[in-house]
Amino acid sequence: MKILKEFGAFIKMAGGMFRKPENPKMYWKQFMLQCNDIGIGSLGIICIISVFIGAVSTLQTAYQLVSPIIPKTTIAQIVRDTVILEFAPTLSCIVLCGVVGSKIASELGNMRVSEQIDALEIMGINTKGYLVLPKILAGLVTIPLLIMLAMVLGIWGGRLAGTAAGIIDPSIFDTGLVMAFKAYNVYFALIKSFVFAFIITAVPAFYGYNVKGGALEIGHSSTRAVVVSCVLLLLADYILSALLL
Amino acid sequence: MIEIKNLKKSFDDKAVLKGVDVTFDDGKCNLIIGSSGSGKTVLMKCMVGLIKPTSGGVLYDGDDFVSMNDVEKKTIREKIGMLFQGGALFDSQTVEQNVMFPLDMFTNDKYAKKKNRVKQVLERVQLKEESYHKFPSEISGGMQKRVALARAIVLNPKYLFCDEPNSGLDPQTSLVIDKLIQEITQEYNITTIINTHDMNSVMEIGDHITYMHQGEKEWEGNNKEIILSENQKLNDFIFASEFLKDAKRMRTIQETGEIPKDMPAGVKDAIEEKLNVDLDGDGHIGSPGKNGPPSKE
Numbered sequence: 001m002k003i004l005k006e007f008g009a010f011i012k013m014a015g016g017m018f019r020k021p022e023n024p025k026m027y028w029k030q031f032m033l034q035c036n037d038i039g040i041g042s043l044g045i046i047c048i049i050s051v052f053i054g055a056v057s058t059l060q061t062a063y064q065l066v067s068p069i070i071p072k073t074t075i076a077q078i079v080r081d082t083v084i085l086e087f088a089p090t091l092s093c094i095v096l097c098g099v100v101g102s103k104i105a106s107e108l109g110n111m112r113v114s115e116q117i118d119a120l121e122i123m124g125i126n127t128k129g130y131l132v133l134p135k136i137l138a139g140l141v142t143i144p145l146l147i148m149l150a151m152v153l154g155i156w157g158g159r160l161a162g163t164a165a166g167i168i169d170p171s172i173f174d175t176g177l178v179m180a181f182k183a184y185n186v187y188f189a190l191i192k193s194f195v196f197a198f199i200i201t202a203v204p205a206f207y208g209y210n211v212k213g214g215a216l217e218i219g220h221s222s223t224r225a226v227v228v229s230c231v232l233l234l235l236a237d238y239i240l241s242a243l244l245l
Numbered sequence: 246m247i248e249i250k251n252l253k254k255s256f257d258d259k260a261v262l263k264g265v266d267v268t269f270d271d272g273k274c275n276l277i278i279g280s281s282g283s284g285k286t287v288l289m290k291c292m293v294g295l296i297k298p299t300s301g302g303v304l305y306d307g308d309d310f311v312s313m314n315d316v317e318k319k320t321i322r323e324k325i326g327m328l329f330q331g332g333a334l335f336d337s338q339t340v341e342q343n344v345m346f347p348l349d350m351f352t353n354d355k356y357a358k359k360k361n362r363v364k365q366v367l368e369r370v371q372l373k374e375e376s377y378h379k380f381p382s383e384i385s386g387g388m389q390k391r392v393a394l395a396r397a398i399v400l401n402p403k404y405l406f407c408d409e410p411n412s413g414l415d416p417q418t419s420l421v422i423d424k425l426i427q428e429i430t431q432e433y434n435i436t437t438i439i440n441t442h443d444m445n446s447v448m449e450i451g452d453h454i455t456y457m458h459q460g461e462k463e464w465e466g467n468n469k470e471i472i473l474s475e476n477q478k479l480n481d482f483i484f485a486s487e488f489l490k491d492a493k494r495m496r497t498i499q500e501t502g503e504i505p506k507d508m509p510a511g512v513k514d515a516i517e518e519k520l521n522v523d524l525d526g527d528g529h530i531g532s533p534g535k536n537g538p539p540s541k542e
Binding site: 019022023026110114115116118119121122123124125 | 293322323325327329330331333335336347349350351406
């Protein structure tokens with residue numbers, strides 16, 4: 001029952017976002033600020049985790065492929081496909097749920113509790129449109145870009161680790177990378193990243209925007225936002241994989 | 246002018262406002278007073294549209310705000326300025342940016358013109374230029390209230406709402422904020438409505454006072470009438486303040502020449518010194534051996 005109630009409230013909030021902006025320039029400014037916060041703000045962590053995920057993938061794949069009849073290029077193929085299909089979009093987005101989601105929920109929650117949202121409402125500003133919509137749009141623009149970067153860095157990290165550990169020669173790795181490559185995998189990863197971007201931004205925005213109470217409730221809503229968006233993200237991952245692969 | 250007509254608001258089954266009728270005039274400081282839980286904040290939130298009332302009307306110069314659609318409400322809201330209890334300043338913006346925000350959003354003025362207007366209102370609330378580029382967290386509570394007041398008046402509102410403007414402030418700063426609100430109200434001839442339980446404010450700027458008790462309007466008057474009111478609930482509320490209790494005692498002493506028996510010695514001596522008369526017949530004005538002249542014995 002509570003889930004239905006929350007879903008109804010979410011739809012209501014989403015419906016309220018699409019009204020004529022009071023001043024499009026200010027909305028654009030807000031959108032660019034959010035692009036900077038979500039995109040540039042998460043760049044560091046995405047770079048670090050992507051490189052390490054790729055590196056670990058190479059090492060673990062090589063550890064398991066011990067048969068002499070399996071060519072070394074297979075390592076590169078496996079690393080490429082797991083990074084593109086799963087690690088770059090899903091793992092990066094789970095990290096972004098924590099980084100971006102908690103920031104959005106606590107920022108909006110703090111604005112709600114300290115009456116900043118009320119102040120904007122009284123000025124006659126559509127707060128859902130001004131505060132929530134730019135965050136979702138900025139997520140939809142920047143998160144897929146971050147995922148693409150994560151794919152590239154993940155594969156590069158795998159190549160680097162394979163070379164450094166003496167497991168696979170860089171030229172063999174490069175050969176493996178282009179073998180049996182399916183462009184559809186990249187499209188699939190991008191579709192996932194758009195869906196995940198919406199979940200990462202919209203769910204925490206909903207919980208933050210509707211905080212009631214004080215500082216304690218901001219913490220609760222932030223935690224709940226991260227947990228719910230992580231679960232929804234994994235659920236969406238499964239559904240999209242079942243439908244599109 | 247704002248008229249409240251039979252305004253009711255219930256949360257679930259609990260009636261918080263039970264049919265309030267009150268009129269707030271232009272150019273006056275209209276105070277809503279009452280103890281915590283009396284419904285004054287809900288009344289104010291209903292007036293500005295943050296809470297939808299269960300029934301009744303809020304008329305801004307004759308137009309019912311409650312029954313308006315969103316577009317019509319927007320035109321009224323553009324005429325409203327509000328000073329929140331905690332200031333409600335945007336944390337991520339400097340003092341100057343906070344005050345400029347309504348101008349950025351609702352005007353197409355050039356930056357220089359907006360900057361000039363911001364400077365004008367910040368000077369009006371007596372804020373020094375050195376604090377213009379500070380963030381809200383870097384300035385004091387009193388300064389935050391002044392910035393919030395500047396932001397509320399930057400678009401020349403017709404109606405100014407202040408929710409507990411003195412909460413968390415020392416008496417001296419409270420007085421400064423009260424005076425500022427009063428001056429701005431008279432200067433721009435705006436309808437100002439202030440939610441407060443600060444009796445200093447009531448006595449200082451209360452042109453029109455509405456006393457709320459358990460969701461109903463219990464008493465209405467001004468700061469001259471309030472101290473002489475016979476309303477028991479109002480008296481219980483206002484004479485919880487020692488300052489007003491002593492003011493009433495002073496008036497009793499001046500009128501009857503008798504000192505109430507329960508008056509503390511320190512207060513009695515202070516009143517003797519103020520009136521320059523030996524009221525208790527102990528041969529001293531004020532405390533013995535202090536300022537008072539020697540007895541005639």
